[in-house]
Amino acid sequence: MTAALPDTQQGMRRRNLARVLHTVAAHGPLSRAAVAARIGLTRAAVSTLVDELIRAGFLDELGPERPGRVGRPGSALAVSARGPAGLGAEIGVDHLSVCAVDLSGTVRARVVRPVDNRERAAKPVLAELAALVDEVRVAAEALGLRPTGLAVAVPGLVERDRPFVVRAPNLGWTDTDLGPLLPGGLPVTVDNEANFGALAELWTGGGAHENFVHVSAAIGIGAAVVLGGELLRGTRGFAGELGHVPVRPEGPSCPCGGRGCLEQYAGQEAVWRAAGLAPGQEPVGLLAQRAAEGDKAVLKALRGAGSALGIALSGAVNLLDPEGVVLGGSLSPLAEWLLPPLRRELTRRTATANRPVTVSRLGREGPLLGAAHSVVRAVLDDPVSLTAE
Amino acid sequence: MTAALPDTQQGMRRRNLARVLHTVAAHGPLSRAAVAARIGLTRAAVSTLVDELIRAGFLDELGPERPGRVGRPGSALAVSARGPAGLGAEIGVDHLSVCAVDLSGTVRARVVRPVDNRERAAKPVLAELAALVDEVRVAAEALGLRPTGLAVAVPGLVERDRPFVVRAPNLGWTDTDLGPLLPGGLPVTVDNEANFGALAELWTGGGAHENFVHVSAAIGIGAAVVLGGELLRGTRGFAGELGHVPVRPEGPSCPCGGRGCLEQYAGQEAVWRAAGLAPGQEPVGLLAQRAAEGDKAVLKALRGAGSALGIALSGAVNLLDPEGVVLGGSLSPLAEWLLPPLRRELTRRTATANRPVTVSRLGREGPLLGAAHSVVRAVLDDPVSLTAE
Structure with a gap:
């Protein structure tokens, strides 16, 4: 989405906000000067961007860096532990699971329910999943997090746009429209578990x-x-x-x-x-x-x-x-x-x-983590999409 | 290369110059207003960029658009037919060929020499190729073109950085350093003929x-x-x-x-x-x-x-x-x-x-065309790289 923005001042500002946020999420805590050095902008430009990200609740200022370093101490920045969060869910053959991940990629809340979903209809499965999503959402909000979206991993061929399960042989689902069955109140995306597993490996596999x-x-x-x-x-x-x-x-x-x-x-x-x-x-x-x-x-x-x-x-x-x-x-x-x-x-x-x-190293957790992280990545890629507009 | 530029005013200007040039090369002749509409910038911003590209010899102003259209006629822009050009060459098993392509992608000069290169040493083959390159270069310059680089298609596995032929079984070459044998006076790149063939299909296949x-x-x-x-x-x-x-x-x-x-x-x-x-x-x-x-x-x-x-x-x-x-x-x-x-x-x-x-539709011409076009694409991707700096 960021890439599609025209190359204007406004588009540049959005991309640079994303760049600062990604850098702090991946390498923080970092001082403003360290961020500036990493992304090749001036310290003044970075300070303006950082202030905007702090005001919007994406970054926290941790206070002066501990002494012992050379030069004037800068204030260290970290992604907010009370900022936006991503919810991930997995519909497994033998379980349902949901988790919440914060901007730093840390899992902050998680439930797993063993349940045999073979040949079970989509409606009761998704109703049960929705209850678990609510549970994790409440837990995340109690920690001061703001869930911004939900991503669901399905063991089958999925049309992501609709969203629609073409074929999930393990579950016995074919041509199943998930749209009306998914939890409401949050933007929801759906993808194949193999895709989310690979994304988890890319983003968190180490x-x-x-x-x-x-x-x-x-x-x-x-x-x-x-x-x-x-x-x-x-x-x-x-x-x-x-x-x-x-x-x-x-x-x-x-x-x-x-x-x-x-x-x-x-x-x-x-x-x-x-x-x-x-x-x-x-x-x-x-x-x-x-x-x-x-x-x-x-x-x-x-x-x-x-x-x-x-x-x-x-x-x-x-x-x-x-x-x-x-x-x-x-x-x-x-x-x-x-x-x-x-x-x-x-x-x-x-x-x-x-x-x-x-x-x-992620083993069977991959798809769940990949789903939750995909929501967080969308925030890091374009933080402005969440703010005032 | 453009992508690696930091996201600054200067980088943005370079990218926008490239965007204007690509647009005119692909869809011209176009008025300034049409370019602005296609790339989502204001007409004022586009005019500044266009003036710079005209001064540097990349674009030509064709004069007022022919009447019959609605609105005040704008002056149509086209890529210069006397501007930068790319030279492409192919070392084939049974031929050597060289051509010059202008910014619009039109072949302006071309020679093909049938010659059996099987089991022939690299040195005489490249000496013969260099003479053909000179011939095409002179012809291109006589047309007012300025060749900015040469790309050579080789039927084998190539290390592009050195440049070095790891193995070209048709020619009988193994571990052959092309560096000292390539024509001088121009930046030269080397690649596998299958790669250039695919690029020709992408860029000109229609x-x-x-x-x-x-x-x-x-x-x-x-x-x-x-x-x-x-x-x-x-x-x-x-x-x-x-x-x-x-x-x-x-x-x-x-x-x-x-x-x-x-x-x-x-x-x-x-x-x-x-x-x-x-x-x-x-x-x-x-x-x-x-x-x-x-x-x-x-x-x-x-x-x-x-x-x-x-x-x-x-x-x-x-x-x-x-x-x-x-x-x-x-x-x-x-x-x-x-x-x-x-x-x-x-x-x-x-x-x-x-x-x-x-x-x-390109048949056996693909690798030669892909090579020449690769030089032109590099110019379109970052016209600033050719100017004053």
Whole structure:
């Protein structure tokens, strides 16, 4: 949105306010002089911008920096712990969760309710979610925070504009209009859990990556591509469909119409079947336990899945030349067994060696955190959008 | 480069100069008022910027617009036909070519010399190229143009910074430092021919595509990915390696170390071999002729190549969700036979139907035009870089 503003004085001021706020959020506490040095503006210009951000409640002045530093002490700035906040929610197959994140990215309130959402209608699920959102919102307001929006992560293909769930096979939802069911009173956005998971990795994963492929798994294979610090959405919003990259073009038929898609080798159902288990009955944790106990069928199934992931990711790496690949979501507990065959294929099939494949530290929390952070990022990107106008 | 400028008055002026120049180059002739309407600045602000661009020789005033329009006639502006120009060059396997393009994108001078460069040392090739560059430069200057830079398209893997050819199998060059061999007197850039081909398609192809996969072929498979109107280069500059996307993971060994890479099915050598021809002996035109005559072995080889291209591109489309796929370079004369099997695979294996696969209108000229245009784009992106400073 900021980028679309015409290049005028007013647009420049908005962008510079965002730049100051981002800098303090990422590196604060910082003095005005330190902010000025980081963003290449004069200290006078920065002071004017800072005063405006303090008045609007985005920044706090912490008082003089502690002595012992060279030069006249400046007053340290930090993002307000009582300022705007983002609410994130996740509709999981086996849980609902909601959290509130402040401008510094700290989780300030959080509830998780274990609940089996398989084949449950959207209406009661979203009613239950709305109650949890209220709970977290009240808790956040009690801390002096002002929630400015809500973002909801859904395990399925989502049309974000409407918002509309095209297909969420884990939940059994197809063509479901979420609009009338979402909590009111706040701007709400909806996105796929794999997208929010990748954004969480980008914003809070701690790695220096701005270019990576993030692979998670709900029921199929959730994946997302981050390039130049931006989520690749694609022309129709369908980018990141790693699950339907062909692994063996004459392989088993896939519901998508193709054959031998990655999902037929590394999707949850395929892995469960290959391990001789009834699909969906065994949570990921139990699968990991059986693998740790040396169950041969489970180990073989995971080897096959890891190697198929490696073949599909070789294609992605050859096309995108990313800094690395990150395994997240419900795949992370299985990483110990998936990674060796995955790395073997990637090393054989891609030109440059040592392409790091890492496991996300966020694990299953990624989508929830990504959702809440997306609300906060919108504030940091254009703080003026929240003020007087 | 412009993007890295701090957001100051001076930076804003530079960006607005670029915006005015781009607008007139793309849509001119235009009056000052029309430019102002298109970029969202006031007419007064635009007039100041226009005057500066006229003084520096980037824009020409064509005199009053012809009558018949409503309102007071404004003076129409066009990019100067005697202003800065870009020189492009291509080192082909069977030719050397050089051209000069003016700010409007029109080719103003051009030479092509057929010459067999296979296994010829870099030094004499570049000496011959330098003579052609001089010839075109003199011709451009005689037209009143001022060449501001030279860009050279090379059929191989290039490190652009040094500049250095890592591997150009068609020419037989490996680890070749082009620095001392390139023509002097002008800033020179070097890039892979597949990249310049894709950029030409983006800038001059006439399609509305800003997101596409461009597939050409020199000896292997040259490809490039354009996203959001920008060439995807990747972390190490190796993005777009479609030729090493796995098609059949247990297929024939590839020199890259992998197995069953696309290049083993659709690369020139593989197609020639499958058609029962001696590799490299039959130019693409002859192959097309044999296919047109109904040669069964050639038709079968092209079917196999098209279908392998379709499988690899299905992976790319699932990952990137582009607007379309463009077949260019030396593949274009074979499109008639490659497209049906290619489209069949793509339709089966990708979620959204009607993903257009088109054939570039630029054909084999793409890399040369892309190179010359890249010089002109740099001028349009930051005209100030050429003036007084």
